[in-house]
Amino acid sequence: MATIYDVAARAGVSPATVSRVLNGATVSPEKARLVRDAAAELHYTPNRTARRLRSQNSELIALLIPDIENPFFTALARGVEDRAQQAGFSVVLCNTDDDPVKETRYLDIANSEDMAGVILAPSATDGDIRHATDRGRPVVAVDRKTGLPIDSVLVDNRVVGAAATRALVEAGYERIACIAGPAAIEGTEERSLGWRDVVGSNAPANYLQHANYRVDGGREAMLTLLALPERPDAVVTTNNLMGVGALQVLSEAGITPPELGVAVIGDLPFSTFSPDAITQVHLPARHLGTTAATMLLDRIAGDRQPPRTVVLRAELTRGATRGAAR
Amino acid sequence: MATIYDVAARAGVSPATVSRVLNGATVSPEKARLVRDAAAELHYTPNRTARRLRSQNSELIALLIPDIENPFFTALARGVEDRAQQAGFSVVLCNTDDDPVKETRYLDIANSEDMAGVILAPSATDGDIRHATDRGRPVVAVDRKTGLPIDSVLVDNRVVGAAATRALVEAGYERIACIAGPAAIEGTEERSLGWRDVVGSNAPANYLQHANYRVDGGREAMLTLLALPERPDAVVTTNNLMGVGALQVLSEAGITPPELGVAVIGDLPFSTFSPDAITQVHLPARHLGTTAATMLLDRIAGDRQPPRTVVLRAELTRGATRGAAR
DNA sequence: GTGAAAGCGCTAACAC
């Protein structure tokens, strides 16, 4: 690998001048050309490691998400990447599995790699995030709240949960259950509170099922609901994958919406049928990503205003009404 | 941030000794303890940038995939990550969009970041891969062939294409079309050759449709096929997302397999119905990832044997036969 | 076994 000294020697200038050319400082045109030619001839690529050691920062953004196999998060990642790319930053994707240990590890890595900033969908405790913020590294929370005074970009989960439930009520359903995610995850709690806001406190306790946030969780919960003595006539799932699981179970049981009402918070990924019968709350996944990236880039650029919270709107598409002809 | 000098001072030893303790060289037990205590008290985290600049390598693996929103590639990424994690390596995920320019850029970054190695699903030309291999950086190709003498882990695409097609023949279909990906992408070509092996050369030319590798590509191609004067009675799609698109169009047209036979190469992600009627070739996405990671880690560890090519098996699940009762 | 010192490739003062 050619170094800056090789380029300097070939161009007949000092390494400092080469550095200046590369970083856009003022250099006389002819020397600049000399340097550029030499660099091209030697296929010179600046060593980012050395640059970073010296300048204590890099054009790297860490994005910590709980599940890379969930299309909601990959769409979000896409948003972050698009925005970062425009600004000349690269994105490092890290899978936390909602495991605070992994999350902490990646946060430490972000530090010891001198990354420019971190965007994360926080798993559980806030303590670990301090690993990053305490060292002055910009951190933006996305999709989930934290107790910390940092920038966040969110959806109003309670409103979303209520809207999904209300759509079912308006479609004529009366016994509406809720499949919620793990109680530990912020957001899922909020969404089921929204459901509660609409169904009221007299809904049976077992109409609220907690499950993991994946397809199998949705399956299990739906099976439980179907086995209930007073079976619900509709269900809200608080994320996309649990919605998939619930629909799978219904399909296997020969039940087709709107025979039983289904509202999904999130988009049904890659559905191979037209989900007209199903109410979907389309979460702005990609937009969450671009917004978070924009906020982070602002901070990296030196923005010092107090922490902001941006709440993005979700859009609802209504499913069929109860008992509608199919 | 505490440095190695701070730790050394606190422990009353030289920085060299601290480094030795951290890297497992032989140090007297008492000094080792002193160092460890000091490091803990100072919350010392080694600076990876400095370490890398000095030692010219890192515990970072770059994984270049064409589409982070395709579940096939995220499953593959999962495999890589699991294996890398075990070995103490971190994975940097990069989205190439099948764009050779982006691919080259990331390859350059892998170099200038002194990454330990690269795993990639190559987009188009081989020339760019040289950017990495020429500098002695280990590179493993996954899912797609290259013309270069490097490790690869693949599926036998021609065999897979033929198997999917043969399953449709055996299910009683006679006019089998093929929705193939972009001609430029290796693998897609192979899969359609496998289709050709089975349908023979007298299949109508317009039964082979090229489309982009995404859902909308599958939709377009399926629409074209349905509009054909001699409409096919079955279709093979050469990847998962195009399969989703094709099924969407069929569903909208009121056509349900096995009325028209469908074979998908890849898994139908998150299907909300039981896809019994559909033939699927289950590609070992995750296993491709773990295998590629294992090979790369071997190389990083100094393995110098000639380039290997590993071919993984795919498993086929048969759909319903033509005209089967539903 | 341990310390002193050089140096990885770059940037940023500081002189000129």
Added chain:
DNA sequence: GTGTTAGCGCTTTCAC
């Protein structure tokens, strides 16, 4: 506008 020089934090000879 340009060159000289120090130093980012670490690892690794080389002596002892």
